[in-house]
Amino acid sequence: MRTFLATLLVAISGALILWLSTDGGRAFTAEEARRLEIRENPRSVPDWQLENQDAEAFRFQDWRGHFVVVDFIYTSCPSVCLILSGNLKTLQKDFSVEGKLDNLRFISISFDPEKDTPQRLKEHLSHFSADFKNWIAARPTSASQKESILDFFKVIVIPDEYGGYTHSAGFHIINPEGKLVAIFGMEQLDELRAYLNQVLEDKDNASKN
Known part of the structure; x- marks a missing residue:
């Protein structure tokens, strides 16, 4: 008993x-x-200043007024990051064809800024035919800033024994007011596309009223 x-x-x-x-x-x-x-409690994204693929300063504030899709990569990644970037390439093409790209932006943030120089970031984007007006790659400017960004987005990055990283993968959506409002997994491309279609349509309708 x-x-x-x-x-x-x-x-x-x-x-x-x-x-x-x-x-x-x-x-x-x-x-x-x-x-x-995040869906139930959107969070305001701090206005960090990063360095983009042209070695220029970029602030999150620069893209206020747009929906922004954020992913996290390192350019020597042999697998997951390639899938993430491939999905962004698909979205860029789809929304460009539909004429909705003006209100949409993509940013790939490197969590390996020591190796991912602006030149390497540019080469990575070029490999995926990125339109630099709408899709940039950027890196944190200090170790403390990198940790702050990863902590805010709750991205897990663990160095592996081969000089690479094991890391979480997904797409983080920032709304035009600068708030993190949704997260989609790497495998949720269709759901992400549907979500973006809806919010972009809502934004367009609101601007007409």
């Missing part, structure tokens, strides 16, 4: 921890909980 009660108590405790850590059962992973929290 005592063993049964102990087992039952452990099971109840585990269920309670799971319930609390998954936001009442609505999210079953930390990443899903993060996405849900």
Whole structure:
């Protein structure tokens, strides 16, 4: 009987921890909980100053008034970053054809700024046929700034034994008011496209009224 009660108590405790850590059962992973929290509680993005692929200063404030899609990369990445950039290339093409690119911007932020010089960032964008007016790559200007940015966006970056990184991957949406309002996983390209179509349509309709 005592063993049964102990087992039952452990099971109840585990269920309670799971319930609390998954936001009442609505999210079953930390990443899903993060996405849900941002949807419900948008956060103002600090106006960091970065260095872009032309070795020029870029501030998040520069793109106020647009929807901005942010991803995190390092240019020597052999896998995940290529998929992220490939998806942005697809979105750039799709929204350009639809005539919606004026209200949309992309920024790829390097978390390996020591190696990712402006020249390497430019080469990376060129490989994906980026329109530099609408899609830039940038790097933090200090180690403390890099950590601040990664912490704000909750991006996990872990150096591996090969000189590269294991890292989380996704697309972070900043609205025209400068708030982080949504996060989509690398595998959610269709959902991301649908979301952007909707918010861009809403923005266009609002401007006409």
